[in-house]
Amino acid sequence: MPSVNESAPGTFSFPVRVYYEDTDTAGIVYYANYLRYLERGRTEWLRALGVAQLQLAEETGIVFAVRSLNIEYLKPARLDDALAVLTELTFCGRAQITLKQWIERGGEALVEATVRIACLNANTLKPAALPAGIRRKMGGT
Amino acid sequence: MPSVNESAPGTFSFPVRVYYEDTDTAGIVYYANYLRYLERGRTEWLRALGVAQLQLAEETGIVFAVRSLNIEYLKPARLDDALAVLTELTFCGRAQITLKQWIERGGEALVEATVRIACLNANTLKPAALPAGIRRKMGGT
Amino acid sequence: MPSVNESAPGTFSFPVRVYYEDTDTAGIVYYANYLRYLERGRTEWLRALGVAQLQLAEETGIVFAVRSLNIEYLKPARLDDALAVLTELTFCGRAQITLKQWIERGGEALVEATVRIACLNANTLKPAALPAGIRRKMGGT
Amino acid sequence: MPSVNESAPGTFSFPVRVYYEDTDTAGIVYYANYLRYLERGRTEWLRALGVAQLQLAEETGIVFAVRSLNIEYLKPARLDDALAVLTELTFCGRAQITLKQWIERGGEALVEATVRIACLNANTLKPAALPAGIRRKMGGT
Numbered sequence: 313m314p315s316v317n318e319s320a321p322g323t324f325s326f327p328v329r330v331y332y333e334d335t336d337t338a339g340i341v342y343y344a345n346y347l348r349y350l351e352r353g354r355t356e357w358l359r360a361l362g363v364a365q366l367q368l369a370e371e372t373g374i375v376f377a378v379r380s381l382n383i384e385y386l387k388p389a390r391l392d393d394a395l396a397v398l399t400e401l402t403f404c405g406r407a408q409i410t411l412k413q414w415i416e417r418g419g420e421a422l423v424e425a426t427v428r429i430a431c432l433n434a435n436t437l438k439p440a441a442l443p444a445g446i447r448r449k450m451g452g453t
Numbered sequence: 454m455p456s457v458n459e460s461a462p463g464t465f466s467f468p469v470r471v472y473y474e475d476t477d478t479a480g481i482v483y484y485a486n487y488l489r490y491l492e493r494g495r496t497e498w499l500r501a502l503g504v505a506q507l508q509l510a511e512e513t514g515i516v517f518a519v520r521s522l523n524i525e526y527l528k529p530a531r532l533d534d535a536l537a538v539l540t541e542l543t544f545c546g547r548a549q550i551t552l553k554q555w556i557e558r559g560g561e562a563l564v565e566a567t568v569r570i571a572c573l574n575a576n577t578l579k580p581a582a583l584p585a586g587i588r589r590k591m592g593g594t
Numbered sequence: 595m596p597s598v599n600e601s602a603p604g605t606f607s608f609p610v611r612v613y614y615e616d617t618d619t620a621g622i623v624y625y626a627n628y629l630r631y632l633e634r635g636r637t638e639w640l641r642a643l644g645v646a647q648l649q650l651a652e653e654t655g656i657v658f659a660v661r662s663l664n665i666e667y668l669k670p671a672r673l674d675d676a677l678a679v680l681t682e683l684t685f686c687g688r689a690q691i692t693l694k695q696w697i698e699r700g701g702e703a704l705v706e707a708t709v710r711i712a713c714l715n716a717n718t719l720k721p722a723a724l725p726a727g728i729r730r731k732m733g734g735t
Numbered sequence: 736m737p738s739v740n741e742s743a744p745g746t747f748s749f750p751v752r753v754y755y756e757d758t759d760t761a762g763i764v765y766y767a768n769y770l771r772y773l774e775r776g777r778t779e780w781l782r783a784l785g786v787a788q789l790q791l792a793e794e795t796g797i798v799f800a801v802r803s804l805n806i807e808y809l810k811p812a813r814l815d816d817a818l819a820v821l822t823e824l825t826f827c828g829r830a831q832i833t834l835k836q837w838i839e840r841g842g843e844a845l846v847e848a849t850v851r852i853a854c855l856n857a858n859t860l861k862p863a864a865l866p867a868g869i870r871r872k873m874g875g876t
Contacts, residue, residue: 331778333483333771337476337532343660344474344629348756351626355754366815378625380666385659391478392789472637474630484801485770489615492767496613507674519766521807526800533648615765619758619814626756673760 353397481529494538622670635679763811776820
């Protein structure tokens with residue numbers, strides 16, 4: 313697995329700091345809060361690609377929705393930790409993408425996830441084709 | 454201050470349980486999360502009065518928005534605590550209400566708050582008069 | 595999949611209400627917040643079995659930690675929804691259990707999850723054997 | 736009120752981005768979540784002063800606890816907003832400090848707060864004197 317510093321081309325890295333709000337009484341980051349970090353990583357990955365989700369929704373009526381998530385909790389993060397959220401596109405279909413995401417501390421993976429995301433028509437919530445321009449930005453062909 | 458069991462008439466009590474999600478690494482409920490409890494208490498107070506916020510918004514275009522909050526943190530709540538959120542109307546104006554709310558464990562107040570809430574037109578976000586029917590339900594004259 | 599009313603023996607059901615805190619600007623429950631509901635369901639399942647996690651940690655030094663989670667998001671929950679969190683033990687090993695959990699609204703599954711949980715020594719964070727008394731309560735043999 | 740760019744000396748500014756996790760179904764940041772932003776601002780203010788809270792707790796047994804909070808909600812923040820959390824020490828007593836904090840978007844205040852914070856002995860949770868070194872770093876005399 314690539315570390316932050318030697319990330320493979322196509323791997324997007326976004327820094328996250330652990331605050332009190334993220335931890336629980338066990339002294340570690342609460343398990344649901346890693347999903348908040350993952351979503352920040354995806355949003356900033358899209359922003360870096362030039363995809364603004366609000367604008368996308370307004371102009372094309374397309375929204376992204378998480379369909380499924382597999383997540384492995386390997387080691388706990390703690391208060392004040394400086395983490396990196398890594399995001400990599402592994403599949404780009406007509407109306408659906410799959411991302412591999414993981415969270416590192418000092419190059420060590422704490423959490424690994426596979427996230428399947430659907431493109432939906434915001435009104436009908438039915439699957440919608442990913443616009444060709446976005447597919448190109450994502451590196452899908 | 455009235456306890457749960459001997460609450461004054463007009464005091465609404467709603468039970469809340471503390472879960473891992475509510476605590477932080479200091480071993481106590483995170484300070485922002487008491488505001489989530491207070492909001493549950495207000496929502497259930499309105500529901501008990503027969504005021505459904507979603508329906509209110511759809512039928513009259515009126516939404517409630519917190520304008521200000523004063524909160525005193527007296528004692529910490531901890532994992533597994535069974536709490537009660539107490540809600541009392543202290544002022545009912547034309548387009549604004551004030552509530553006194555507090556959170557108890559076994560009759561002892563842990564948190565005390567004063568919450569000022571505005572009635573707004575959902576489209577313009579300008580102040581809107583509280584419908585007479587709701588004012589009556591709340592006990593304002 | 596069993597509904598709340600006709601749940602199979604061994605399926606534990608716990609009610610959850612959706613509040614503003616749980617929703618996001620898309621008008622639905624934020625994807626990480628279903629994990630908070632699942633954890634409430636697991637905590638209440640243990641409580642119903644007579645397993646108090648705080649006491650367990652103090653008396654035996656054993657804590658539970660989520661190792662992995664697979665979750666499918668089928669339909670969104672919305673503000674004010676009355677949901678049920680269903681929990682079922684599907685595997686009970688020496689130092690690890692697997693739960694099937696799902697969240698329903700009116701008998702319809704919105705979210706389905708498989709959760710793998712490890713028993714750990716709280717000090718070393720190494721795997722620890724599940725006490726025989728708890729294994730029996732859970733229905734493992 | 737000073738804007739981010741022309742902040743008065745002694746005003747600490749910390750950037751915050753609004754993500755889905757922060758918003759609610761009303762399309763705005765949920766009222767409790769501004770307290771998470773305020774706490775991030777306080778933590779980074781302390782870090783910038785050279786005060787590491789974890790180290791402080793370990794070396795001196797001193798922790799900080801919010802005693803009271805007054806908060807005015809002036810205008811709502813929305814998804815994707817780039818905000819600044821401003822923090823200013825207004826009182827530095829023997830065992831207690833008061834901060835003025837506000838949150839801006841493009842120089843416009845959205846939220847204003849006064850936060851009273853106590854120094855506590857972590858074991859007894861009784862008031863403890865702020866170490867002289869920290870008082871000097873904070874600019875108290």
